[in-house]
Amino acid sequence: MNRNKFIKLTTAAGIGISVLPHMSFSVIQETFTRSELLGKGNPNIVGDTYTSKMQIETAKALKKMAAAAQKDGITIEVVSAYRSFQRQKEIFEGKYQRFTKQGLSPQDALEKIIEYSTIPGTSRHHWGTDIDIIQGNAKRPSSVLQPQHFHGNGPFCKLKDWLKIYANDFGFYEVYTDNPNRKGFKYEPWHFSYAPISKPMLNAYKKLDLKVTLQEEKLLGSEHFTDSFITRYRNENIFDINPKLLS
Numbered sequence: 001m002n003r004n005k006f007i008k009l010t011t012a013a014g015i016g017i018s019v020l021p022h023m024s025f026s027v028i029q030e031t032f033t034r035s036e037l038l039g040k041g042n043p044n045i046v047g048d049t050y051t052s053k054m055q056i057e058t059a060k061a062l063k064k065m066a067a068a069a070q071k072d073g074i075t076i077e078v079v080s081a082y083r084s085f086q087r088q089k090e091i092f093e094g095k096y097q098r099f100t101k102q103g104l105s106p107q108d109a110l111e112k113i114i115e116y117s118t119i120p121g122t123s124r125h126h127w128g129t130d131i132d133i134i135q136g137n138a139k140r141p142s143s144v145l146q147p148q149h150f151h152g153n154g155p156f157c158k159l160k161d162w163l164k165i166y167a168n169d170f171g172f173y174e175v176y177t178d179n180p181n182r183k184g185f186k187y188e189p190w191h192f193s194y195a196p197i198s199k200p201m202l203n204a205y206k207k208l209d210l211k212v213t214l215q216e217e218k219l220l221g222s223e224h225f226t227d228s229f230i231t232r233y234r235n236e237n238i239f240d241i242n243p244k245l246l247s
Contacts, residue, residue, distance in 0.1 A: 037127070038213070039121065050080060053128065054082050055194070064170055065167065076159065079144060080125065083126060085120050085126060086120075109221065110221055120219060121214055127201045130194070131172075131191075132145060147188075168244075171195050172192040172195070175192065184237035
């Protein structure tokens with residue numbers, strides 16, 4: 001697809017994805033409930049499976065992006081979308097139990113978990129704005145969410161190249177980039193966020209007292225959430241992301 005032609009067509013069709021709808025929706029949706037921010041309920045979530053549940057506006061934008069990619073011979077497949085607090089709790093506590101049973105100290109277990117997995121109540125997937133995607137019409141490896149699959153001769157490299165050119169036009173941005181100076185979660189070329197909603201949600205999330213919020217949930221291992229751990233996790237894992245997703 002010719003990029004200039006694409007922009008002209010979408011604008012003429014009234015989509016205006018990269019400008020007005022983003023701005024107008026951000027203005028409308030300025031406040032979010034604690035439940036929405038923590039993944040404990042959101043009336044704007046649509047879909048009925050873990051690969052289809054997401055914010056209404058996210059779903060609409062994804063449908064348009066997937067249709068455009070399909071015209072270029074690339075099928076976008078979602079492998080994870082909205083994730084509830086309870087589901088993230090199951091993932092987190094399962095890993096914590098496994099790692100500590102393997103002999104890791106609680107502190108080391110926490111550090112190993114947060115290389116890729118979020119603490120419940122802090123996942124961007126709680127918002128219904130973030131998706132993990134692969135190329136559905138490519139050879140499927142046994143473990144799909146591996147960085148090497150999106151580069152070089154990897155099965156999803158065509159998708160990666162396409163997203164690099166067009167994803168931003170639909171409001172989607174890679175969250176955990178391969179910037180060597182970025183800290184926090186490791187590089188995830190499959191994880192994209194719908195900025196028109198996730199940016200105001202992140203701004204609202206900043207106002208939460210993270211330590212109090214997490215300790216109220218009484219998660220396994222939460223007694224080891226020291227002030228220094230929480231401060232570092234907040235600064236590096238939550239906010240050290242693609243700058244285009246920050247206000």
